[in-house]
Amino acid sequence: MRLVIAEDLFLLRDGLVRLVQAYGHSVVAAVDSGPAVLAALLGERPDAAIVDVRLPPGFSDEGLQAALAARREVPGLPVLILSQHVEQLYARELLADGRGGVGYQLKDRVMDADQFMDALDRVAAGGTALDPTVVAKLLGRPLRADPLAALSERERSVLALMAEGLSNAAIAGRLFLSEGAISKYTTTIFAKLGLAADDDTNRRVRAVLAYLGAAGRDGG
Amino acid sequence: MSGADRVVAAERGAGMGRFADGGPLLWPFEAVRGLYRSAVLVGLTFLQVAVGVGVGLGGARVVSSFSDGSSAPLVLRLLADAGEALLAVVWVAAAMWIVHPLTSRTLARAARRVAGRWLGLRFEVEYRTVPQVTRMSTRYWWDGHEYHKSEREARRRAGMHARFHDPQLHWDGVWVLVAGLTVMPVAALPLLGLAGGAALVAAGHPGSGAALVAAGLVAAPFAWRVFGPVAARFLGPIPRSRLGRRIAELEAVRADMTQTQAAELERIERGLHDGTQARLVAMGMSMQAAERLVEADPAAAKEILAAARASSFAALDELRSLVRGINPPVLTERGLVDAVRALALDAPVEVSVHSAVPARPERPVEAAVYFAVAELLANVGKHARATRATIDLGYSDRTLTASVTDDGRGGAAAREGSGLDGIKRRAAAFGGRLEIDSPAGGPTRVTVAVPCDLS
Numbered sequence: 001m002r003l004v005i006a007e008d009l010f011l012l013r014d015g016l017v018r019l020v021q022a023y024g025h026s027v028v029a030a031v032d033s034g035p036a037v038l039a040a041l042l043g044e045r046p047d048a049a050i051v052d053v054r055l056p057p058g059f060s061d062e063g064l065q066a067a068l069a070a071r072r073e074v075p076g077l078p079v080l081i082l083s084q085h086v087e088q089l090y091a092r093e094l095l096a097d098g099r100g101g102v103g104y105q106l107k108d109r110v111m112d113a114d115q116f117m118d119a120l121d122r123v124a125a126g127g128t129a130l131d132p133t134v135v136a137k138l139l140g141r142p143l144r145a146d147p148l149a150a151l152s153e154r155e156r157s158v159l160a161l162m163a164e165g166l167s168n169a170a171i172a173g174r175l176f177l178s179e180g181a182i183s184k185y186t187t188t189i190f191a192k193l194g195l196a197a198d199d200d201t202n203r204r205v206r207a208v209l210a211y212l213g214a215a216g217r218d219g220g
Numbered sequence: 221m222s223g224a225d226r227v228v229a230a231e232r233g234a235g236m237g238r239f240a241d242g243g244p245l246l247w248p249f250e251a252v253r254g255l256y257r258s259a260v261l262v263g264l265t266f267l268q269v270a271v272g273v274g275v276g277l278g279g280a281r282v283v284s285s286f287s288d289g290s291s292a293p294l295v296l297r298l299l300a301d302a303g304e305a306l307l308a309v310v311w312v313a314a315a316m317w318i319v320h321p322l323t324s325r326t327l328a329r330a331a332r333r334v335a336g337r338w339l340g341l342r343f344e345v346e347y348r349t350v351p352q353v354t355r356m357s358t359r360y361w362w363d364g365h366e367y368h369k370s371e372r373e374a375r376r377r378a379g380m381h382a383r384f385h386d387p388q389l390h391w392d393g394v395w396v397l398v399a400g401l402t403v404m405p406v407a408a409l410p411l412l413g414l415a416g417g418a419a420l421v422a423a424g425h426p427g428s429g430a431a432l433v434a435a436g437l438v439a440a441p442f443a444w445r446v447f448g449p450v451a452a453r454f455l456g457p458i459p460r461s462r463l464g465r466r467i468a469e470l471e472a473v474r475a476d477m478t479q480t481q482a483a484e485l486e487r488i489e490r491g492l493h494d495g496t497q498a499r500l501v502a503m504g505m506s507m508q509a510a511e512r513l514v515e516a517d518p519a520a521a522k523e524i525l526a527a528a529r530a531s532s533f534a535a536l537d538e539l540r541s542l543v544r545g546i547n548p549p550v551l552t553e554r555g556l557v558d559a560v561r562a563l564a565l566d567a568p569v570e571v572s573v574h575s576a577v578p579a580r581p582e583r584p585v586e587a588a589v590y591f592a593v594a595e596l597l598a599n600v601g602k603h604a605r606a607t608r609a610t611i612d613l614g615y616s617d618r619t620l621t622a623s624v625t626d627d628g629r630g631g632a633a634a635r636e637g638s639g640l641d642g643i644k645r646r647a648a649a650f651g652g653r654l655e656i657d658s659p660a661g662g663p664t665r666v667t668v669a670v671p672c673d674l675s
Contacts, residue, residue: 054553061553085540085549088565089558108536111529137566 001025001124004049006037006063007082008056016050016110023117034062041070041077048124052107053083053090064090076101078123083107086134095128095208103129103165122165128208129165150192158185163208247441254410254440257338261399261407261447264331267323268316269400275315279308320393321384328392328455331399335451343456347389348382350375351475354482362482364475387468391458398454403447410440469648476645491542499535503528551590555580559590560611560622567609568601569626575613579674581620588650589622592643592668596624599639604628604664615674623667630662643668 003025007013010032017027029040033056041049049070055062067079080103081094094102103123109116109131119129151159161171168186172179186204195203283304292300325347335341351364353374360367361374365381368374383389413436420429460468506528513521543549551559557575564571580586593611600609606628614621634640634656644654652670 054549059552064553083549085544087550087562089550089554089562092565106536108533111532 001047002028002044004028004037004040004044004046004051005030006032006040006049006051006055006066008032008052008054012052012107012110019110019113020050020117020120023113033057034066037063038066038069041066041079042073045074045077048078048080048120050080050082050120053081061090064093068093071097071099075099076126078126079103080105080120080123080129082110086131086137088134088137091130091134100126100128100204104134105129105131106133119165122167127165127204128163130163130208132164135160135163151189155185155189155192158182159189159207162186162189162204250441251437252440254442254444255414255437257444257447258407258410258440260334261403261444262411264327264334265396265399265404265407267327267400268319268396269404271315271319272312272400276308276312279311280305283307316397320396321389324392324396325389328395331395331451332455335447335455339448339451341448341451341455345388345457348386350379350382352479353378354479355486356482362478364479387458387460391454395454399450403450406443406446410436410443412436413439473645473649477649480646488542488546491538495538495542496535499531499538503531503535506531547587548590551587556586556590557613560593560613563590563594563597564611567597569606570608571597571611572608573611573613577613577615577620577674581615581672581674585620585650585670585672588646588652589620589668589670592647593622593624595639595643596666596668599632600624600626600628600664603632604630604662606662606664618673619669619671621667621669623665625663625665628662628664629660630658630664631660632656632658632664632666640666 001020003020005013005016005020005027007016007030013030013032017030020027028044028046031037031040035057037049037051037055040046049067051063051067053061053063055066064081067081071077071079075097076099078101079094081090082105083090084107086104086106091104094104101123103119105116105119109119122129157175158171161174166174168182169179171177172182175182186207189207190203193207195207284301286300286304332341332343332345335343353361353363353368353371355371356362356367358367360369361371362368363374363378363381366377368377413432417429417431417433417436420426420432423429506524510521510524510528513524548559550562554562557573557577560575561573564573581589597609597611600606604626606626609624609626612621612623612625614623632640634644634654640654640656647654647668647670650670650672652668655667655669656664658664658666
């Protein structure tokens with residue numbers, strides 16, 4: 001894959017470059033500021049980008065804003081956002097266009113290289129990779145009179161793992177169930193949430209969106 | 221109508237001074253009650269006068285003996301007399317100054333109780349409360365004014381400071397002094413009449429003695445009433461100018477802030493010391509063990525390294541929550557409105573956020589309002605039994621306001637030491653205020669308003 005990496009701390013940027021190169025990817029641009037990352041994303045059109053939320057010059061959320069701006073220009077441009085902290089607010093903004101190809105992870109996750117690269121692959125393939133912390137916060141919310149209330153306990157835990165971006169096979173592994181059982185659960189979930197059967201990845205993203213209660217379920 | 225009924229009526233009317241409409245039983249009652257009240261008032265007010273007169277007379281006798289029999293020229297003798305008088309005055313002042321902090325508060329409190337019972341006067345008086353002591357990261361104890369080596373010493377000094385440096389105590393001292401010079405002599409008149417009359421009778425002057433006793437009895441119902449106006453003027457809270465009140469407020473705010481700050485630093489220090497630091501040490505030790513095992517037992521070394529990595533995750537987690545408590549990253553990245561939205565998303569109840577803040581407020585104000593809203597939301601989750609809440613952020617008249625409304629059971633109040641009280645104090649540090657509208661049964665609306673400029 002051709003990657004763009006945006007991180008202002010030299011050591012971390014350098015480490016990320018080495019890591020992705022070790023997994024056989026090439027880095028077309030490694031930048032350290034908000035304007036530079038927007039230019040690199042639009043100029044290079046990478047297969048995926050790893051972007052720190054907080055970047056110079058303002059050290060606010062320049063990285064996130066640049067990623068959102070780039071995705072407005074190039075819909076579905078895969079971006080994996082890294083941060084020292086995770087907020088539901090940011091997750092919603094990233095997912096709001098309903099196109100997938102979005103990841104949002106704590107920087108700590110970089111330390112588990114295999115899982116991190118797996119998340120990057122899922123994002124590049126148009127899926128989602130939300131940090132378990134965000135998903136856990138969502139699970140902590142009270143149920144309201146929304147479609148999610150119709151889901152059973154088991155279906156909700158499947159949906160939660162789906163929100164993290166796991167495939168059916170991976171979810172089966174986590175829950176100690178067969179892949180066939182998971183596929184039945186996902187079908188029920190899609191039906192209960194009223195998601196028409198089209199491209200499966202897109203439907204998974206929209207299931208996550210329904211989970212987040214963000215954009216409407218009738219798009220795509 | 222029985223006599224007892226009239227007594228009750230007289231009791232009720234005592235405060236307004238109408239007692240002359242009664243029958244034959246009323247006058248003796250009034251006289252006896254007046255004597256009793258006069259005696260109580262003398263008991264409550266004579267102390268400083270007695271100390272002053274006693275030390276003054278005794279001191280004058282002692283010092284005047286210094287120059288007794290001196291045959292110096294007149295000028296020198298006059299100078300010596302003046303010096304002696306001055307010395308006696310100093311002694312009187314010193315004696316009164318020692319007696320004052322030990323007794324004034326008790327005497328003034330007793331006088332207030334009596335004024336409440338006899339005249340229906342109510343006084344709202346606040347004495348200084350003993351502040352909390354805090355352990356600083358330097359291992360010293362801070363009592364709000366000074367550092368101390370031990371907690372006991374800090375508590376003792378904080379207690380003494382609150383007790384003896386209380387402006388209200390000194391105002392109570394003024395009451396004791398003024399009452400000693402006004403209430404005491406007047407209230408003593410009927411008692412003196414009685415005692416003097418009795419002495420005269422015993423000395424063989426029954427005529428004048430009986431007259432004096434009669435005069436004392438006639439004066440008794442009136443003499444104690446001098447208490448009323450003096451009490452109303454001197455027993456209340458210390459009168460202060462507006463500037464003085466403001467200084468007192470600011471002093472309280474400053475003491476609060478130093479306390480909060482110290483507690484906050486201590487929390488951070490403890491978080492770093494018990495959490496991150498300990499974990500880093502453990503990780504270093506694990507790695508050293510792995511280093512030694514890597515050749516002999518690679519599997520065990522791997523296991524240790526995996527544990528060390530898990531430990532590093534935990535350390536990062538702890539650091540993250542610590543940082544959130546100091547300055548939430550989302551506040552830095554997005555400002556107040558989005559940070560409050562992020563809070564609302566994480567709240568245990570459904571929260572909607574409405575904002576009419578056109579720009580970012582100053583950073584310290586932003587943080588103060590953010591933490592206030594965070595605490596209010598936590599309260600909604602903890603106490604209100606609410607199902608939904610609304611946050612309104614607004615800005616007008618150079619004041620930033622944040623209201624949290626919930627549909628819970630109401631009854632919220634800023635009791636001493638409560639969370640709401642803490643928010644109120646922190647808002648006061650910015651010149652802000654807290655408004656609570658929480659009838660029993662709800663809904664509850666709490667508003668924090670802080671003056672600020674928008675950037």
